Amino acid sequence: MEAASATRPALRILRAPAPPPVVLLLAAACVALVIGSLVSDQFAEQTVAGLATGGIFGSLALALVLIYRATEVINFAQGQMAMFTTYIAWQLMQWGIGYWGAFVLTLGIAFAGGVALLAFALGAVFVRDWTFERMGIKQAGGGVIAVVIVTIGMLILLEGAAAWIWSPEIKSFPSAFPTRPIRVGGVAFSIQDLGTIGVALGSVVVLWVFFQFTKVGLAMRAAALRPFAARLVGVRVNAMLALGWGLAAVLGAIAGLMIAPTIFLQPTMMDTILIYAFAAAVLGGIESPAGAVVGGLALGVVLNLLGTYVHFVTSELRLPVALGMLLIVLLIKPTGLFGHRVVRKV
Amino acid sequence: MRQRLALAAVLAAAVAVVVLLPLAISDYRQLQAAGVATFFVAIVGLNILTGYTGQISLGHGAFMAIGGYTTAILTHDHGWNLFATIPVATVIAFVAGALVGLPATRLSGAYLALATFAVALVVPALVRKFDHFTGGNSGILIPFHSGHWLYVVSWTTAAIFLVLAWLILRGRLGRSFRAVRDSDVAAVSSGINPTLTKTLAFAISAAFAGAAGSLFVLSAAYAQPDEFGLLLSIRLLIGAAVGGLGSLWGVVVGAVFVQMLPVWAQGISKQAPAVIQGLAVILVMFLLPTGFAGLLRRVVAPLSNRIRNAS
Numbered sequence: 001m002e003a004a005s006a007t008r009p010a011l012r013i014l015r016a017p018a019p020p021p022v023v024l025l026l027a028a029a030c031v032a033l034v035i036g037s038l039v040s041d042q043f044a045e046q047t048v049a050g051l052a053t054g055g056i057f058g059s060l061a062l063a064l065v066l067i068y069r070a071t072e073v074i075n076f077a078q079g080q081m082a083m084f085t086t087y088i089a090w091q092l093m094q095w096g097i098g099y100w101g102a103f104v105l106t107l108g109i110a111f112a113g114g115v116a117l118l119a120f121a122l123g124a125v126f127v128r129d130w131t132f133e134r135m136g137i138k139q140a141g142g143g144v145i146a147v148v149i150v151t152i153g154m155l156i157l158l159e160g161a162a163a164w165i166w167s168p169e170i171k172s173f174p175s176a177f178p179t180r181p182i183r184v185g186g187v188a189f190s191i192q193d194l195g196t197i198g199v200a201l202g203s204v205v206v207l208w209v210f211f212q213f214t215k216v217g218l219a220m221r222a223a224a225l226r227p228f229a230a231r232l233v234g235v236r237v238n239a240m241l242a243l244g245w246g247l248a249a250v251l252g253a254i255a256g257l258m259i260a261p262t263i264f265l266q267p268t269m270m271d272t273i274l275i276y277a278f279a280a281a282v283l284g285g286i287e288s289p290a291g292a293v294v295g296g297l298a299l300g301v302v303l304n305l306l307g308t309y310v311h312f313v314t315s316e317l318r319l320p321v322a323l324g325m326l327l328i329v330l331l332i333k334p335t336g337l338f339g340h341r342v343v344r345k346v
Numbered sequence: 347m348r349q350r351l352a353l354a355a356v357l358a359a360a361v362a363v364v365v366l367l368p369l370a371i372s373d374y375r376q377l378q379a380a381g382v383a384t385f386f387v388a389i390v391g392l393n394i395l396t397g398y399t400g401q402i403s404l405g406h407g408a409f410m411a412i413g414g415y416t417t418a419i420l421t422h423d424h425g426w427n428l429f430a431t432i433p434v435a436t437v438i439a440f441v442a443g444a445l446v447g448l449p450a451t452r453l454s455g456a457y458l459a460l461a462t463f464a465v466a467l468v469v470p471a472l473v474r475k476f477d478h479f480t481g482g483n484s485g486i487l488i489p490f491h492s493g494h495w496l497y498v499v500s501w502t503t504a505a506i507f508l509v510l511a512w513l514i515l516r517g518r519l520g521r522s523f524r525a526v527r528d529s530d531v532a533a534v535s536s537g538i539n540p541t542l543t544k545t546l547a548f549a550i551s552a553a554f555a556g557a558a559g560s561l562f563v564l565s566a567a568y569a570q571p572d573e574f575g576l577l578l579s580i581r582l583l584i585g586a587a588v589g590g591l592g593s594l595w596g597v598v599v600g601a602v603f604v605q606m607l608p609v610w611a612q613g614i615s616k617q618a619p620a621v622i623q624g625l626a627v628i629l630v631m632f633l634l635p636t637g638f639a640g641l642l643r644r645v646v647a648p649l650s651n652r653i654r655n656a657s
Contacts, residue, residue, distance in 0.1 A: 068456070074456050074459060124632065125632075128632065128633070143635075144402075144455075145396070145402065145583075145587050145591060146587060146631050146635040146636075148402075148459075148583075149583065149584055149587045149588075149627060149631045150627075150628050150631050150632065152580055152583075152584065152627065153584075153624045153625070153626075153627030153628035153631065154624065154628065155624070156620055156623050156624035156627065157620070157621055157623075157624025157625060157628065158624070159620060159624075160618055160619070160620025160621040160622075160623070160624055161618075161620075161621050161624075163620065164617055164618045164620075164621060275463070275467065278460055278463070279460065279464075282456060282457055282460045286456045286457070317471060317475055319467055319468075319471060320467065320468040320471045320472065323464035323467060323468055324464075324468070326460070326464065327449070327461055327464060330452075330453060330457055330460075330461060331449050331452060334452050334453055334457060335457070336457070
């Protein structure tokens with residue numbers, strides 16, 4: 001830990017105010033969506049449905065960003081963690097616990113699981129290094145790739161474990177909201193979509209308040225940005241990192257619980273969603289929480305509208321088109337919409 | 347001198363094992379061993395990019411798909427000789443790699459990972475979309491061959507590509523790859539063009555993957571989009587990391603690991619091969635973060651020092 005933080009000061013982040021062209025572009029897009037929704041009922045319905053899936057992409061993307069900021073790990077197992085916690089909720093309901101009881105319990109289990117995962121990983125690395133040192137074996141770190149491979153191993157493990165414990169068959173999952181639509185002046189909105197948007201955005205707002213206005217939130221931001229300096233002023237850095245993993249697991253669980261009624265419960269349910277979430281996080285800039293949410297919502301809306309109005313974009317082309325657009329954004333702005341350049345001293 | 351001799355002895359032993367192995371194992375096992383050679387070629391290619399040039403790629407399964415479909419279409423629709431399709435697949439994958447690599451060199455870290463991830467997903471989707479050309483979901487069938495035939499073809503190809511990789515990496519180009527990996531800025535100040543170097547590394551490693559894709563389709567006697575999904579790209583990266591980045595020696599272990607692990611896991615438990623595979627990947631990366639090559643370096647270096655000191 002010390003060695004890693006000692007190299008940090010050489011890396012200086014120059015924070016520019018949010019780039020005006022991006023903000024202007026987003027404002028223009030919002031205006032276009034509102035005008036379109038007022039003109040066409042179908043457009044309004046599809047926009048709201050897109051916002052609902054976008055909210056789910058956004059929460060999972062936010063979970064990725066939280067973990068990336070805390071530990072600089074791209075967690076490829078994030079979607080599978082969400083899937084696994086959704087199965088736990090299903091199991092709790094099978095045991096006769098009501099929906100909201102199971103919901104709250106699952107979030108608690110997810111939090112504990114996320115914290116335990118990082119604690120276990122840090123502990124295991126510590127024991128390994130200590131043992132190897134005792135045995136006189138020099139141990140070189142494997143760097144980022146080793147960590148990426150470990151999270152991919154977790155992905156395979158969790159998906160296999162879920163299929164083993166609960167069988168790979170598709171299960172239906174109850175929704176928190178009624179499926180009947182609600183009519184506003186000729187436009188039929190699905191209550192489930194509106195509820196999903198509400199829960200996704202609500203959890204983001206709660207998280208924002210937590211980070212912005214509480215002492216623990218401040219300590220977490222400090223631990224992520226300047227671990228060495230944070231430790232000097234008395235922040236328990238490892239505890240804060242574990243807290244970050246816990247919160248990310250909770251966000252993932254919320255996303256899983258919200259999407260499961262639509263796409264059904266199965267071990268592979270989060271595979272494509274994770275890819276969209278990953279795309280949303282990168283679109284917004286992998287270090288920017290606001291970017292992740294905006295990226296998720298934008299991706300959800302654009303995909304839905306493209307699917308509705310552009311007939312060339314059939315279901316097998318949805319993913320390629322989304323990723324193609326993402327590539328174009330990245331080529332114009334290699335650090336994402338809200339990312340800023342990192343200037344390295346040599 | 348002593349080290350050169352030791353190296354030559356190890357190499358001769360390896361060649362002897364590969365040549366004599368078919369005498370000892372069944373035709374079915376030879377088919378699996380041909381699969382090891384296929385992964386070997388692809389992982390050597392990925393190692394040139396990720397290990398030696400420092401650019402992560404989650405999309406090399408896509409280049410295997412391009413190579414594999416080149417072979418399938420040329421033999422099935424145009425009646426080409428199977429052997430003649432391998433160089434063509436290599437060249438086409440090289441061009442595709444250059445086209446992907448040129449924009450990808452602008453990205454790094456998480457962004458590069460996602461961009462290559464995208465390539466891995468886009469190519470199978472395009473194969474499905476343009477089904478009159480590629481056969482779509484039903485795939486393309488090509489003539490079936492015995493395990494022994496595939497073993498000979500695959501390992502001969504693997505040997506040729508290993509020598510190619512060794513020649514590339516020991517020369518001027520290999521040095522500029524390593525320079526770009528270790529420091530962009532230092533590389534520029536010694537007159538290396540990083541964009542050109544990275545693009546070239548991308549193209550060369552894609553060419554290796556293309557040849558591997560050719561072998562992959564030959565072994566399966568079948569080209570189908572699902573075979574070239576994300577999982578294939580992930581397996582290649584796992585193989586490269588388990589073998590050890592920045593080393594050609596470890597790749598054999600990485601290739602055996604990714605080819606044989608599913609088979610072994612199936613043997614241990616019928617219910618949970620995925621659980622065993624996941625655990626194995628985590629455990630290996632945890633105990634050997636620098637891969638098998640890192641272990642080899644740790645064990646061999648002190649040993650050879652001891653020998654030198656004793657004499």
